[in-house]
Amino acid sequence: MGWNMNKTNLKISATDLKQWSFCPRQWYIYKTTGRKPKFNKAIKRGLDYHRTKGEAVDSVIKAQTYLVFFLKTGGSICLLLVLFYWLFLL
Numbered sequence: 001m002g003w004n005m006n007k008t009n010l011k012i013s014a015t016d017l018k019q020w021s022f023c024p025r026q027w028y029i030y031k032t033t034g035r036k037p038k039f040n041k042a043i044k045r046g047l048d049y050h051r052t053k054g055e056a057v058d059s060v061i062k063a064q065t066y067l068v069f070f071l072k073t074g075g076s077i078c079l080l081l082v083l084f085y086w087l088f089l090l
Contacts, residue, residue, distance in 0.1 A: 028060045 028057050031057075
Protein backbone atom coordinates (compact mmCIF):
# COMPACT_ATOMS: atom_id res chain seq x y z
CA MET A 1 0.00 0.00 0.00
CA GLY A 2 1.02 3.59 -0.31
CA TRP A 3 1.15 4.57 3.35
CA ASN A 4 4.71 5.91 3.22
CA MET A 5 4.11 8.61 0.69
CA ASN A 6 5.03 12.21 0.17
CA LYS A 7 2.76 14.74 1.87
CA THR A 8 2.52 16.82 -1.32
CA ASN A 9 0.11 14.25 -2.74
CA LEU A 10 -2.36 15.15 0.00
CA LYS A 11 -2.78 18.75 -1.11
CA ILE A 12 -6.40 19.68 -1.72
CA SER A 13 -7.24 20.84 -5.21
CA ALA A 14 -10.04 23.21 -6.19
CA THR A 15 -12.01 20.41 -7.81
CA ASP A 16 -11.84 18.40 -4.60
CA LEU A 17 -13.28 21.34 -2.69
CA LYS A 18 -16.07 21.82 -5.22
CA GLN A 19 -16.95 18.14 -5.48
CA TRP A 20 -17.01 17.02 -1.86
CA SER A 21 -18.06 13.42 -2.21
CA PHE A 22 -16.01 11.61 0.42
CA CYS A 23 -15.98 11.64 4.18
CA PRO A 24 -12.50 12.41 5.58
CA ARG A 25 -11.44 8.77 5.94
CA GLN A 26 -12.66 7.85 2.46
CA TRP A 27 -10.91 10.87 0.96
CA TYR A 28 -7.64 10.05 2.75
CA ILE A 29 -7.78 6.41 1.67
CA TYR A 30 -8.59 7.48 -1.89
CA LYS A 31 -5.62 9.86 -1.95
CA THR A 32 -3.21 7.32 -0.43
CA THR A 33 -4.31 4.12 -2.18
CA GLY A 34 -6.16 5.38 -5.25
CA ARG A 35 -9.29 3.32 -4.54
CA LYS A 36 -12.69 4.99 -4.64
CA PRO A 37 -15.44 3.84 -2.29
CA LYS A 38 -18.33 2.02 -3.96
CA PHE A 39 -21.10 3.02 -1.57
CA ASN A 40 -20.82 6.64 -0.58
CA LYS A 41 -23.15 7.88 2.14
CA ALA A 42 -20.88 10.80 2.98
CA ILE A 43 -22.21 12.97 0.16
CA LYS A 44 -25.18 13.91 2.36
CA ARG A 45 -22.95 14.76 5.28
CA GLY A 46 -20.69 17.07 3.33
CA LEU A 47 -18.76 19.46 5.53
CA ASP A 48 -20.85 19.05 8.68
CA TYR A 49 -17.91 18.18 10.90
CA HIS A 50 -15.09 20.17 9.30
CA ARG A 51 -14.87 23.54 7.60
CA THR A 52 -12.35 22.48 4.99
CA LYS A 53 -11.16 19.19 3.64
CA GLY A 54 -7.70 19.98 4.97
CA GLU A 55 -9.03 19.98 8.52
CA ALA A 56 -10.86 16.75 7.79
CA VAL A 57 -7.72 15.01 6.57
CA ASP A 58 -5.74 16.32 9.54
CA SER A 59 -8.33 14.89 11.91
CA VAL A 60 -8.18 11.51 10.17
CA ILE A 61 -4.38 11.45 10.38
CA LYS A 62 -4.53 12.42 14.05
CA ALA A 63 -7.11 9.70 14.76
CA GLN A 64 -4.95 7.11 13.03
CA THR A 65 -1.88 8.09 15.05
CA TYR A 66 -3.88 7.79 18.28
CA LEU A 67 -5.15 4.40 17.15
CA VAL A 68 -1.63 3.16 16.43
CA PHE A 69 -0.42 4.52 19.79
CA PHE A 70 -3.16 2.77 21.76
CA LEU A 71 -2.73 -0.47 19.84
CA LYS A 72 1.01 -0.49 20.54
CA THR A 73 0.67 0.36 24.23
CA GLY A 74 -2.21 -2.09 24.72
CA GLY A 75 -0.27 -4.82 22.98
CA SER A 76 2.83 -4.21 25.06
CA ILE A 77 0.80 -4.23 28.29
CA CYS A 78 -0.78 -7.56 27.31
CA LEU A 79 2.63 -8.94 26.44
CA LEU A 80 4.02 -7.88 29.83
CA LEU A 81 1.07 -9.45 31.63
CA VAL A 82 1.56 -12.74 29.79
CA LEU A 83 5.29 -12.63 30.54
CA PHE A 84 4.60 -11.91 34.23
CA TYR A 85 2.12 -14.78 34.38
CA TRP A 86 4.54 -17.12 32.65
CA LEU A 87 7.53 -16.21 34.85
CA PHE A 88 5.99 -15.96 38.30
CA LEU A 89 2.74 -17.88 38.39
CA LEU A 90 3.59 -21.07 36.52
